[in-house]
Amino acid sequence: MAERSRIVIEPSRGWLAFDIKSLWEYRELLGVLIRRDIKVRYSQTVLGAAWVVLQAVATTGMFTLVFGTLVKIPSEGYPYAVYVFSALLPWTFFANAVSASGNSLVNSSGLIGKVYFPRLVIPFASVGAGLVDFCISTVLLLLLLLILGTGWSASLLAAPFLLGAVAITALGVGIFLSALVVSYRDFRHVIPFLLQVWMFATPVVYPATLVPERWRWVLHLNPLSGLIGGFRSAFLGRPFDLPALAVSCAWAVLLFLLGIAYFEKAERRFADII
């Protein structure tokens, strides 16, 4: 038997009651919930996880047709398809993670009212479940790079770190939104709109160089622009914009901490109002 643990239940006070230890204790639950989300997503579908590939191909194809061929957005000498896909890949992960984790608490109201565990596990699991889709799409992109002759470069090694930074940003935003949705269901409707605006505010379908020099600093206000640009550099083997990356990473950490701080403050009311 495990050594006697002592639990004290009291009304909590203050802002930072973040209990990383209890989150660690529930890591198995985190794993189980991630597996559940993955299994459930494609249950009773004929194509299963092939949907990830189909969606990625369809979106890339559509964007290539509209922005590459019709609007003729410059793609710095790369085929527009790989150019847009290399940014669409992390963006899709980010958007899915934010939207899934933002709605995750309300979707788990049955759990929250009936059993105790650190509530943070829920939005964390939603972000984690998106990693599988990301990996499948990555394989697709890597194949596309070979086929279209761009090839692979050593810059690819930076991708895992960039993914980590995107995940932390998504967690920060998603955790914040999930707690907000519990109190104000309005934000359920805000999330899709927010993500749409955010995508066009990020150099995903266009290069950052398209923004006039004078206004380039505005991109730094967007936590994702540096990271999405970084992904593009990693896949296409171009030099990294290190200052932009540094700013994005700082944003990631800041958003993460803010998200958790708000969540922890709101958490004590979840069971009563969800």
Next chain:
Amino acid sequence: MQAIRAEHLSKRYALGSRPAANATFREMVSNSLRAPFRRLRRLGGTAPEEDLLWALRDVSFCVNAGEVVGVVGRNGAGKSTLLKILSRVTEPTEGRVELAGRVSSLLEVGTGFHPELTGRENIFLNGAILGMGRGEIARKFDEIVAFSELEKFLDTPVKHYSSGMYVRLAFAVAAHLEPEILLVDEVLAVGDVQFQRKCLGRMGSATREGRTVIFVSHNMTAVQSLCSRVLWIDGGGIVEDGESARVVGAYLERNNEILMSRSWDDLGVAPGNESVRLCRVEVSPEGEDPCAPMTVETPVRVAFECWNYVDGSPLNMSMVVYDQQDVCVFNSVSDSRRLPRGRFRAVCRIPGNFLNDGRYRVRVLVVREQSVPLLDADNLAVFEIHDTERPGGWFGKWVGVVRPALTWTLEPA
């Protein structure tokens, strides 16, 4: 060694459609604009507590390790709130609880079950949610499956399960939790009778293993047989806290909960005196299955067991049955008989087609020489008679204290 120590626990809820905070963002904006005016009005003397509800108010108690404590009370008395605080689902507004040991709570069966996943997958999911480790679940997996009797359906998504199968699987997982402190809400109210009995048996063995259990229930028979101590909660506070037979008796005096059998193992606290004491009362339908439902057609058997201390004393029994409105339905008296010192049994049979549907309360007297009442105990048992299928198209409440089947003749004259 104390397992649970609760001090001055209170929980406050805001009433009405506006819970604690604002339901929508728009309301938050409009409320924050109006807030200064509201505060002004409040200075004028309006009570700020107008729409607050104290679900629990200043509740303190301690539970020793290995103790099995029942919690009884009417709906809305604060039982579930207490359990939610102890299981850390919600925070107390005031007060503090210390828990020594691993805690598991069963506020419902099948928490977190996902309809799309198979039985096998849900065992792991539910187990993890209830706090079991993956290794622990894997170790107990076969046992859980055997308990649920669902071997054949393990790889079927639970959305195709019948509700009975669903509950069986859920309870099978829950029954294999091994916490030091177990908190159980009214979860046994579901499932078929046979499975309920199995679960109660499993809970009984859990308590014998020295586990601390808090058991919330309306099932007085289960509370009596499982718990050594009972907390009676009403209006957010503890009304009584003590030995289970005494508290349940006091509770039954005020509320008509069903209680089909009671026994007093310790004659010291049993109703009675130095001449005679009651050891056991049991109401059951006549026939094979003691758990079969009792309808207006079922003959009912009421059995008493007493201890006679005076050898050769001429004793007779007198049973009085009251309905829910406290109307005396009948008083039935047995023959007198000289009984030796020791245990004796008296059984009274209420015929079928006699009582109306409803709840009835049993009072018994033991009388010497057909004139001196030695023992008079009320609220011994409460049983319910259900309505039966009726011929014809009328389903309203059948009037009358009794519903005897009398002989009729109907013919053209």
